[in-house]
Amino acid sequence: MTEPATFLRIRDLRIGFGSGHEAVRGVDLSAERGETVALVGESGCGKSLTALALLGLLPPGASATGSAVLDGTELVGRDERALRRIRGARAGMVFQDPMSSLNPTTPVGAQIAEVLAIHTRMSRSARRRRAVELMESVGIPDAAARARQMPHQLSGGMRQRVMISIALAGRPDLLIADEPTTALDVTVQAQVLALLRERARDTVLLFITHDMGVVAEIADRVAVMYAGRIVETGPVRAVLDAPRHPYTAALLRSVPDPDRPVAGELPTIPGQVPAAGERIEGCPFRPRCARATDRCLTPPDLTPDETGGSVACWHPHELTEAAS
Amino acid sequence: MTAVLPRRRLAALPATPRYIAGRIGQALLALFGVVTIVFFALRLSGDPARLLVPEGATAADIARVRDRLGLNDSLWHQYTTFLGDAVHGNLGYSYVQNRPATDLLAERLPYTANLAVAALVLSLLFGVTVGTVTALKRGRWQERVLMPIVLAGQAMPAFWTGLLLVLVFSVGLRWLPSTGYDGPLSLLLPSVTLAALSAAAIARVTRGAMLEQLAQDYVRTARAKGAGTWRLVTRHLARNTAIPVLTVAALELANLLGGAVVTEVIFAWPGLGQLTVQSVAARDFPVVQAIVLLASAVYVVVNLATDLLYGVIDRRVAAGGGTA
Ligand SMILES: Nc1ncnc2c1ncn2[C@@H]1O[C@H](COP(=O)(O)OP(=O)(O)O)[C@@H](O)[C@H]1O
Ligand code: SF4
Ligand SMILES: [Mg+2]
Numbered sequence: 001m002t003e004p005a006t007f008l009r010i011r012d013l014r015i016g017f018g019s020g021h022e023a024v025r026g027v028d029l030s031a032e033r034g035e036t037v038a039l040v041g042e043s044g045c046g047k048s049l050t051a052l053a054l055l056g057l058l059p060p061g062a063s064a065t066g067s068a069v070l071d072g073t074e075l076v077g078r079d080e081r082a083l084r085r086i087r088g089a090r091a092g093m094v095f096q097d098p099m100s101s102l103n104p105t106t107p108v109g110a111q112i113a114e115v116l117a118i119h120t121r122m123s124r125s126a127r128r129r130r131a132v133e134l135m136e137s138v139g140i141p142d143a144a145a146r147a148r149q150m151p152h153q154l155s156g157g158m159r160q161r162v163m164i165s166i167a168l169a170g171r172p173d174l175l176i177a178d179e180p181t182t183a184l185d186v187t188v189q190a191q192v193l194a195l196l197r198e199r200a201r202d203t204v205l206l207f208i209t210h211d212m213g214v215v216a217e218i219a220d221r222v223a224v225m226y227a228g229r230i231v232e233t234g235p236v237r238a239v240l241d242a243p244r245h246p247y248t249a250a251l252l253r254s255v256p257d258p259d260r261p262v263a264g265e266l267p268t269i270p271g272q273v274p275a276a277g278e279r280i281e282g283c284p285f286r287p288r289c290a291r292a293t294d295r296c297l298t299p300p301d302l303t304p305d306e307t308g309g310s311v312a313c314w315h316p317h318e319l320t321e322a323a324s
Numbered sequence: 325m326t327a328v329l330p331r332r333r334l335a336a337l338p339a340t341p342r343y344i345a346g347r348i349g350q351a352l353l354a355l356f357g358v359v360t361i362v363f364f365a366l367r368l369s370g371d372p373a374r375l376l377v378p379e380g381a382t383a384a385d386i387a388r389v390r391d392r393l394g395l396n397d398s399l400w401h402q403y404t405t406f407l408g409d410a411v412h413g414n415l416g417y418s419y420v421q422n423r424p425a426t427d428l429l430a431e432r433l434p435y436t437a438n439l440a441v442a443a444l445v446l447s448l449l450f451g452v453t454v455g456t457v458t459a460l461k462r463g464r465w466q467e468r469v470l471m472p473i474v475l476a477g478q479a480m481p482a483f484w485t486g487l488l489l490v491l492v493f494s495v496g497l498r499w500l501p502s503t504g505y506d507g508p509l510s511l512l513l514p515s516v517t518l519a520a521l522s523a524a525a526i527a528r529v530t531r532g533a534m535l536e537q538l539a540q541d542y543v544r545t546a547r548a549k550g551a552g553t554w555r556l557v558t559r560h561l562a563r564n565t566a567i568p569v570l571t572v573a574a575l576e577l578a579n580l581l582g583g584a585v586v587t588e589v590i591f592a593w594p595g596l597g598q599l600t601v602q603s604v605a606a607r608d609f610p611v612v613q614a615i616v617l618l619a620s621a622v623y624v625v626v627n628l629a630t631d632l633l634y635g636v637i638d639r640r641v642a643a644g645g646g647t648a
Contacts, residue, residue: 087547088550089550095544100541101544102545103545105564113548115550117547166549
């Protein structure tokens with residue numbers, strides 16, 4: 001091992017379905033403790049599957065190969081017993097829809113305390129007290145009373161705070177948030193983002209979103225995914241200011257810019273993401289790419305550049321080139 | 325969220341005194357209707373006096389018996405007398421045994437209740453276990469072994485199951501008594517016979533409810549906490565599948581009382597079922613009427629109790645209703 005030890009290191013993660021269809025096609029990603037990585041890409045590019053694979057929670061029929069090591073513990077290919085000790089304790093996850101993700105017939109405090117029942121020897125009353133503390137720490141007012149309420153009695157924002165308490169209850173090293181603000185009102189979105197930023201100081205936060213607009217608010221680094229692959233990674237400022245992959249550049253152009261007056265419709269990326277199982281020769285972005293040449297018939301590898309980022313493209317935008 | 329719940333639950337939402345009073349009114353009306361229909365249908369079925377007189381009796385003998393039983397009065401007079409007495413708890417005297425019909429029922433009821441309750445407990449144990457296992461092990465060998473048993477249980481009529489069990493365990497192995505009431509062991513074969521049908525129905529409903537709930541997002545959240553299968557079933561799925569399972573169990577209790585007729589005849593079990601068959605054969609009108617009244621009352625009360633119980637089981641209703 002000559003490489004520096006990295007807190008979370010995902011290598012060549014592949015997720016396939018029995019039919020031979022590969023939805024995630026070799027993801028490499030690393031993160032240090034305290035770092036927030038935004039995994040960005042259009043819907044269907046494999047973000048959720050990547051996250052679920054880290055917890056061994058892939059849907060039936062899906063299987064993962066490759067490796068993901070979290071602080072010395074392999075996460076991929078482990079048996080159910082080992083995974084149960086990891087889930088909730090080493091890695092926690094916040095899902096998109098906090099209403100359907102909470103048990104409708106159990107008080108929210110009990111749902112938080114359950115993590116402690118599974119992973120600690122705390123007494124029932126201690127678990128209950130700790131659940132209320134956790135709710136306070138994520139900014140739920142009147143937590144003791146709220147803890148006894150059912151999910152439907154809470155607002156969407158409060159429910160997502162409860163989900164965050166659940167994910168944090170076991171003091172995980174890795175916190176995954178899969179589109180955690182997509183189901184929320186705009187004002188509540190900002191609050192939940194701020195909360196995640198604050199509470200993820202000691203963990204790796206893998207923040208999944210299809211919205212380039214929120215990336216700058218939360219991430220230290222960005223990984224852009226397209227058709228099951230990472231096509232560009234780098235420090236958040238570098239990628240947002242000077243995207244190198246044509247897909248990243250196109251994604252950024254489709255984000256509304258608060259500094260630019262709204263003029264007509266937003267530019268969208270022409271063409272479509274490859275359909276499930278569709279095979280594209282060479283670079284998967286080629287059918288939609290304005291820069292494509294014959295060389296792109298050979299698939300490009302993710303190659304590090306001097307900015308601390310990497311890009312998988314034969315003709316990336318130059319570092320000096322403007323993004324638009 | 326309502327899509328998750330069975331339709332029937334909606335009827336339970338307004339559990340106000342007014343709603344409850346309305347349901348009790350409906351129940352009483354249903355009872356009255358059934359009893360009235362049976363009263364007149366019986367009197368179309370033939371003349372009980374002919375069966376009561378010795379062989380070779382003259383027409384005058386028969387007329388005397390009819391007169392004693394009040395069968396020469398107008399139908400309307402018989403009917404109003406019956407209703408008037410019934411309201412005072414007098415359901416008439418058995419033509420055959422010359423004892424109050426209510427006494428006969430009271431004598432037989434404990435045997436049938438024993439049998440029905442034993443069968444209900446057995447079918448719940450078997451049905452819930454098999455339904456849960458086949459849902460959790462969908463597509464695995466456990467499902468392939470258990471589902472045919474469920475289907476067979478559902479397809480086999482009680483007399484067939486009963487005879488099969490008697491042949492194997494009483495005649496063949498000589499482990500158990502085949503007929504009559506002879507201590508608690510003699511309860512085993514009849515209750516297993518009776519349970520077979522209900523167990524299959526409960527297994528099917530449990531399996532359906534479990535599959536529906538297993539697909540819910542909150543199940544994934546529970547697994548992401550590190551919950552194992554046992555915890556998932558007992559802490560999460562049990563409450564969320566309780567309504568359909570308890571509904572079918574309650575309806576099955578009513579069916580079990582019906583199924584008891586056949587089972588009691590096969591096993592010479594001295595319960596209400598046997599009394600029913602004897603009384604119908606002898607055209608013992610008061611006894612048949614009393615049994616019908618009792619059976620309908622049980623059916624109606626069970627249904628009513630199930631409806632009202634929803635509010636207790638489903639804490640969302642108890643917590644004050646309304647969804648956020
Ligand atoms: N249960 C499944 N069965 C078959 N294919 C699936 C399933 N879940 C996801 N996929 C495939 O994997 C791709 C990536 O899914 P997902 O990770 O959910 O995308 P994202 O989260 O980026 O929107 C989808 O486009 C789909 O083709
Ligand atoms: S490799 Fe070629 S086709 Fe792919 S993004 Fe780069 S320029 Fe476009
Ligand atoms: Mg997703």
